[in-house]
Amino acid sequence: MHGVLRLLACVLLIGLQACAQLEPLPERAAESAIPPSEDSPLDQATSSLEAQHAGESAFRLVVEGPEAFAARVQSARMAARSLDVQTYIWHADLTGIFIANELIAAADRGVRVRVLLDDLDARAKNAGFGALAAHPNIDVRLFNPFASRAGVLGFLGEGIRSFRRINRRMHNKSWIADNRLAIVGGRNVGDEYFGASDEVNFVDLDFAMIGPVVRDASFAFDAYWNSTSAYPMEALDPKAVDEAALQKLRMALRARSTEAENSRYAVSLRSNDTIRRMMSGDVAIEWSGTYRFIADDPAKVTMEEEDAARSQVGAAIAPIARSTETDLVIISPYFVPGEAGSQLLMELARAGKRVDVLTNSLVANDVAAVHGGYSRYRKRLLEGGVQLWELKPVFGSTADASLFGSSGASLHTKALAVDGKTIFVGSYNLDPRSTWLNCEQGVLVENATLANQLEAIFANQTLGRRAWRVTIAGGGLRWSDDYESFDSDPRAGLGRRFQAWLTRVLRLEAQL
Numbered sequence: 001m002h003g004v005l006r007l008l009a010c011v012l013l014i015g016l017q018a019c020a021q022l023e024p025l026p027e028r029a030a031e032s033a034i035p036p037s038e039d040s041p042l043d044q045a046t047s048s049l050e051a052q053h054a055g056e057s058a059f060r061l062v063v064e065g066p067e068a069f070a071a072r073v074q075s076a077r078m079a080a081r082s083l084d085v086q087t088y089i090w091h092a093d094l095t096g097i098f099i100a101n102e103l104i105a106a107a108d109r110g111v112r113v114r115v116l117l118d119d120l121d122a123r124a125k126n127a128g129f130g131a132l133a134a135h136p137n138i139d140v141r142l143f144n145p146f147a148s149r150a151g152v153l154g155f156l157g158e159g160i161r162s163f164r165r166i167n168r169r170m171h172n173k174s175w176i177a178d179n180r181l182a183i184v185g186g187r188n189v190g191d192e193y194f195g196a197s198d199e200v201n202f203v204d205l206d207f208a209m210i211g212p213v214v215r216d217a218s219f220a221f222d223a224y225w226n227s228t229s230a231y232p233m234e235a236l237d238p239k240a241v242d243e244a245a246l247q248k249l250r251m252a253l254r255a256r257s258t259e260a261e262n263s264r265y266a267v268s269l270r271s272n273d274t275i276r277r278m279m280s281g282d283v284a285i286e287w288s289g290t291y292r293f294i295a296d297d298p299a300k301v302t303m304e305e306e307d308a309a310r311s312q313v314g315a316a317i318a319p320i321a322r323s324t325e326t327d328l329v330i331i332s333p334y335f336v337p338g339e340a341g342s343q344l345l346m347e348l349a350r351a352g353k354r355v356d357v358l359t360n361s362l363v364a365n366d367v368a369a370v371h372g373g374y375s376r377y378r379k380r381l382l383e384g385g386v387q388l389w390e391l392k393p394v395f396g397s398t399a400d401a402s403l404f405g406s407s408g409a410s411l412h413t414k415a416l417a418v419d420g421k422t423i424f425v426g427s428y429n430l431d432p433r434s435t436w437l438n439c440e441q442g443v444l445v446e447n448a449t450l451a452n453q454l455e456a457i458f459a460n461q462t463l464g465r466r467a468w469r470v471t472i473a474g475g476g477l478r479w480s481d482d483y484e485s486f487d488s489d490p491r492a493g494l495g496r497r498f499q500a501w502l503t504r505v506l507r508l509e510a511q512l
Contacts, residue, residue, distance in 0.1 A: 021147055022145065022146075022147040022162070022231075023147075024228070025228055025231060025235065030222075030226045031114075031222065031225060031226060032222050033082065033084060033176070033179050033215075033218035033219070033221065033222055034081045034082045034112065034178075034179060035179060036178065036179045036180055036215075037081065037178075039080060039081075040078065040079065040080030040081060040178050040180070041078040041080070042075065042078050042079065042080070042177055042178040042180040042181055043080075043178065043180060045078075045180075045275075045276070045279035045280075046180045046181065046210045046211075046279060049210065049211075049279065050210065050211050050212075053211065053287045055212070055289050056211060056212075056287040056288060056289040057209060057210065057211030057212050057213035057214070057287070057288065057289075057291055058209060058210045058211050058285040058286065058287050059207050059208070059209050059213075059285065059286050059287075059288065059291075059443075059445055059447065059450060060207070060208040060209075060278055060283065060284070060285045060286070061205060061206075061207065061425070061450060061453050061454065061457075062183065062185070062205070062206040062207070062208050062274075063205060063457060064195065065187075065193060065194040065195025065196065065201060065202075065204065066194060066195050066196075067274050068183070068187055068193070068194055068204070068206050069095055069099075069194035069195075069196070070273075070274050070275075071183055071206075071208055071274045071275055072099060072102075072175050072183060073098070073099065073102055074273065074274065074275040074276070075175070075177035075181050075183075075275050076099070076102040076103065076105075076106050076177065077102065077105075077106075078177065078178075078275065079106055079111050079177040079178050080109070080110075080111065080178060081111060081112065081178050081179075082111060082112045082113075082114070082176075082177070082178055082179060083103060083106055083111055083112075083113045083114070083175075083176070083177055083178075084113075084114045084116075084174065084175075084176040084218065084221050084225075085103070085113070085114070085115045085116070085174070085175055085176075086116040086117075086170075086172050086173060086174040086175075086221055086224065087116075087117060087118070087172075087173050087174075087188050087189050088117075088118045088120075088121065088169065088170065088171050088172070088173060088188050088427075089118075089121045089188035089189065089190060090117060090121065090122065090125070090188065090189040090190065091188075091189065091190030091191065092125060092128065093190055093191045093196075094191050094196055094256075094263060095189065095190060095191050095193075095194045095196050096189050096190050096191070097253055097256045097257060098256075098257055099189055100128075100132065100253055101253040101254065101256075101257040103115070103132070103138065104132070104135060104138070104250065104253065107135050107136075107137035107138045108137075110137065111137065112137055112139075113135075113137055113138040113139070114138075114139050114141075114221075114225060115129070115132065115138065115139070115140045115141070116140075116141050116142075116143060116170075116221070116224055116225055116230060117129065117140070117141075117142055117143065118142075118143050118144065118169050118170040118171070119142040119143060119144060119145035119146055120166075120169050122142050122145075123142075123145070123146050123149065123150075123155070126149045126150060126237060126240055127240055127245065128249060129142075129233060129240075130233050130237055130239075130240025130241050130242070130245060131240070131241075131242065131245035131246045131248065131249040132246070132249065133232070133233035133234065133240075133241045134241045134242055134243050134245060134246035135246055139232065140232070140233045141225060141230040141231060141232050141233070142230070142231050142233065142236060143169075143170040143224065143227070143229055143230050143231075143298075143439075144165065144166070144168060144169065144170060144229045144301050145231050145236055146158050146159075146166070147236075149236065149237045149240070165301065165302075167437060167511070168300070168301035168437045168438065168439075169301075169437070169438045169439070170224065170229075170298070170301070170438070170439045171427045171428075171434065171438040171439060171440050172220075172224065172295065172427055172439055172440065172441045173185060173186065173187060173188060173427055173441075174217055174220070174221055174441070176214065176217055176218055176221060179214060179215060179218050180210060180214060181208070181209070181210055181214060181275065182207075182208075182209045182210075182213070182214040182217040182218075183206050183207070183208050183209070184206065184207055184209070184217060184293075184425075184426065184427075184441065184442070184443060185204070185205050185206030185207055185414075185425050185426060185427070185442075186202075186204045186205055186206065186412050186413055186414050186425075186426070186427055187202075187204050187206055187412075192410075193412070199408060200366070200393075200408035200409065200410050201408070201409060201410075202409075202410055202411070202412035203391065203409055203410070203411050203412060203413055203461065204412040204413050205331075205413040205414075205415055205425055205457070206425070207425045207443050207445075208274075208275075208278065208285075209443070210278075210279075210285075211287075213291055213293055213443065216293035217293055220293060220295035220441060223295070223297075223298055224295075224298045224439075227298035227299070228299075229298055229299075229301055229302070230298070286445075286447050286449050286450050288445050288446055288447040288450075290445070290446035290447075291443060291444060291445040291446070292316065292443070292444045292445075293441070293443050294312060294313050294316045294426075294441060294442055294443070294444065295312070295313070295439075295440075295441035296310070296311065296312045296313055296439045296440050296441065297309065297312060297439075298439060300438075300439050301439060305436070310435075310436055311435045311436060313426065313428045313434070313440045313441060313442055314428070314434070314435045314440075316444060317416070317424060317428070317442075317444075318344075320416075320418055320422060320424070320444065321344065321348075321416065321418065322344060322348075323418070324348050324353050324355075324418050324419060325353070325419050326353060326354065326419050326420070327353060327354040327355075327356070327418075327419060327420065328345075328348060328353065328354070328355045328356070328416065328417075328418055328419075329356050329416060329417045329418075329454065329455055329458050330355075330356065330357045330358070330415075330416045330430065331357075331358045331359075331411070331413045331414070331415045331416065331454075331457075331458060331461075332357070332358075332359055332413075332414055332416075332429050332430040332431075333359060333360050333365070333410070333411040333412050333413065333414070333429065334359075334360075334365075334367065334370045334374075334429040334430075334431045334433075334434075335357060335359035335360075335374050335429070335430050335431065336370060336373035336374050336377070336430070336431035336432060336509060337374075337377055337381070337430055337431075338377075338432060338509070341430065342377045342380060342381055342384075345357075345381060345384070345386050346380070346381065346384030346385065346386060349384055349385030349386050350384060350385055354387070355385070355386045355387065356386075356387045356389070356458065356462075357381075357386060357387065357388050357389070358389045358390075358391065358411065358458060358461060358462055358467065359374060359388070359389075359390060359391070359411065360390060360391050360410060360411045361390035361391055361392060361393065361467075361468060361479075361489065361490060361491075361492075362375075362390075362489040362492040362496055362497070362500055363392075363393045363489065363490065363491045363492040363493075363496060364390070364391045364392060364393040364408075364409060364410050364411065365410065365496075366410050368495075368496040368499040368500055369499050369500065369502075369503040369508070370431065370503075371489075371496075371499075371500040371503075372499065372500035372501060372502065372503030372504035372505075372508070373431070373432075373503060373504070373508070373509045375500060375504060376504055376509070378470065378477065379472065379477060382470065382471065382472050382477075383472065387469075388469075388470040389461075389462040389467040389468065389469055389470065390467060390468050390470055390479065391409060391410070391411045391461065391466065391467050392409065392465075392466055392467055392468065392481075392490075393408050393409060393410070393491065394408050394409060409466075411461075413457075414426055414427060414428055414429055414430075414442070415454055416454075417451040417452075417454040417455055417458075418451070419451075420448055420451050420452055420455065421446060421447070421448050421451050422444065422445070422446050422451060423444070423445050423447065423450045423451045423454050424442055424443070424444050424445075425442060425443055425454075426440065426441055426442015426443060427440045427441055427442060428440040428441070428442050432509055432510050432511070433511065436510070437511075463482075464481035464482030464483065465481070465482065467481070468480060468481055468486070468490060469481070
């Protein structure tokens with residue numbers, strides 16, 4: 001036994017000694033989003049609308065995954081000047097490959113493409129993103145990257161040596177075409193975010209936007225792009241940025257995209273003309289002159305713990321929630337309100353305001369450990385008058401299935417509505433990680449129609465076939481729907497229960 005421990009210690013020591021060091025970036029010229037013009041299809045579709053609504057911006061809630069995917073593909077094909085893409089995760093699956101191929105096609109037309117990725121996920125796809133960066137019209141930058149570009153030992157060693165830095169990630173998601181149309185919200189790039197997975201699909205939400213708010217999104221993108229934490233692929237791994245690798249990637253993407261074009265998913269999207277219909281007025285959009293695009297400072301990943309400026313998104317949401325006069329609706333997949341957040345919600349409920357929260361059940365949560373942090377506050381919130389629902393892992397209607405058939409479900413929407421007039425949609429979870437560790441962003445809009453739409457989404461997702469209502473019965477918790485009830489976390493296996501219990505016992509809340 002001692003020999004095994006010594007061997008493990010030696011392996012760890014070698015990993016620590018071998019891990020590369022991230023060098024500071026040399027000074028470089030700042031880059032900015034390309035201003036709107038009048039030349040592209042997106043210019044022509046939006047400029048007259050913007051002129052009719054001076055000082056306002058337009059918003060559409062994108063609920064369904066296929067529409068979210070189609071909006072990205074269509075806007076990529078309509079773009080003539082620029083595509084700026086910022087994401088936390090990019091999977092090399094059906095939809096991820098399809099979108100990568102669309103970016104190359106746009107770049108081939110002369111469109112400037114900037115891709116900004118968090119490196120926690122991107123490192124495993126280093127070769128592919130390096131090849132993408134070899135295109136003369138595509139720049140790829142990785143946020144808060146690992147210096148080591150491959151290997152488990154390097155990953156673990158660097159994570160241990162630089163845990164404080166590596167533990168802080170960029171969670172923002174933006175898709176901006178020609179500085180005329182932006183899509184922001186909770187969705188990463190991958191099958192489960194677009195309703196294309198035959199296993200588990202995320203229940204998610206985006207804002208599709210036109211108007212001045214798009215320039216606000218571009219300004220935030222530029223701040224991250226020019227940040228000292230955003231490293232060009234050429235600086236991290238110059239050997240990976242190779243023309244031959246790009247040609248190999250082209251062939252691979254072309255083959256996979258041809259396969260994707262003939263998939264049931266792609267066939268179902270051919271009649272989905274969301275962007276053009278949105279521009280023409282066939283699809284409802286809501287205009288508002290009272291909105292705010294909020295993004296954390298990209299320097300958040302380097303700020304000291306006591307720095308009050310670390311959570312600009314949280315600081316914007318808190319007073320909106322505190323101002324609730326009648327009702328507050330919250331949808332958050334990773335809901336860990338903490339002492340202060342719990343106290344605020346209970347104060348509102350005790351003052352006669354309705355406070356409704358939808359989060360994941362333990363069995364539906366893709367990060368079971370987070371449930372341990374949430375469960376510490378669950379009973380207290382219920383006793384304080386807050387109403388809780390937890391999403392089921394499998395929807396109970398064939399209408400809720402993915403395009404591949406029946407599918408599991410996991411909540412990924414991050415949104416709230418206040419008093420039926422104000423709405424927030426973004427990447428921000430109501431948990432300590434979003435507040436203090438990860439960079440986040442989102443959009444606050446005053447518009448009764450949008451707020452009512454979110455409340456309708458909440459009502460639909462908390463129906464008995466989709467969610468369990470959590471209440472107090474006989475001094476304990478009870479989960480119930482229209483058919484049955486449970487006295488402990490429904491349908492959760494021993495492994496998930498143990499992860500949640502361990503997180504709760506070890507009080508790892510600050511990392512959740």
